[in-house]
Amino acid sequence: MPHRLLKFGLSKKHPEQRMFSAPSRLRDEYDVVIIGGGGHGLAAAYYLAKDHGVTNVAVLEKGYIGGGGTGRNTAIVRSNYLTPEGVRFYQESVELFRDFSRELNLNIFYSERGHFTLAHSPASLRTQRWRAEVNKQLGVDSRVVSPEFIKETVPEIDLQVGGKQSPIHGALYHPPGAIARHDAVAWGYARGADQRGAEIHQQTAVTDIEIRDGAVAGVHTDRGFVKTRKVLSAVAGWTTHITAMTGLRTPLVIHPLQAMVTEPLKPWLNAIVVSASLHLYVSQSSRGELVTGASLDPYELISMRSTLDFVEGLSTGLLDLFPCIGDVRVMRQWAGLCDMTPDFSPIMGTTPIKGFYLDAGWGTWGFKATPVSGKTMASTIAADRDDDLITAFNISRFEQFKLVGEKGAASVGH
């Protein structure tokens, strides 16, 4: 390995293989155009090729792959949702994540840590109990645990939360809760899709969508027009820009979500700890950094600006929970965009526009859905019919008042 590293470092010709090819020319026509080169879009391209043999596919990314929500989250994977629809969906994602490194031949450092959702009141404990029961019914490993169990597993935690907040009454404990390297997930799917014939075009923005007689006819890009009958929008926080091109109305609102990491520390926090009442979640990455975030910024905005307010607020909650990290320095912070739905479930599948498919409404929980969203959107596009696992998430639920209320399973209160 050191020899290879040296060869790589000293070579002027960059002897390492690129992760994926960079086609110079955008073709005139594709079977499928995917807007958005994040994890979801790339996963859809990969599964279209692998599961359905659809390889005449272009992924169009206005920036660089994985530069949006995929690279701006806190990389938590779990399936301890509240509704049966949510639990089944995320459980499939967990299974795909577990096999990712083997299937895609790329180590995403998938690490099962155990996930605690702390309850600071009897009412919150009741919700956690409800989640645990739904989870167990569907075969997901989740249970309510006592404050003593939490303290034994995470000895550094202050169960009295500094004496200023309500003490911890218990938690929902979900042993399969995991973290992963989020950028590697995008690269793995990009390489897998590229090897099977899909084209990935970075620095290529879609400027309009051509619709004729209620059906998709192509996309206009800043590199010219591309004919296609099938378009998938997988752009998370930019979804309302894309749907505006089609005239499709959605109930999405966009909020920023901020996160930060500390300097690297020796390993001490093995679990993922979430407190809905303190509006925070924290885990320790394989590099030793504490990766931590909060709830949405409380205003609609399309901006990836970070704020000092956020660091101050989040640090206050973190110190109440873990007084031992008082001297730890914050290393960097960032913001991402969250496309929020009224019921906190995604919008997925077919739409009233023939050939236009939506993968949106990911709010603050999109990273963990990357594999399953790719797989189910690929099957939906290939068959032009919603995959069984996502029928409940179709956009039509809003006019039919068939909401899938998942707010109780969001990471923190928003």
Ligand code: PYC
């Ligand atoms: O849904 O687990 C989650 C999550 C963690 C951080 C933001 N959302």
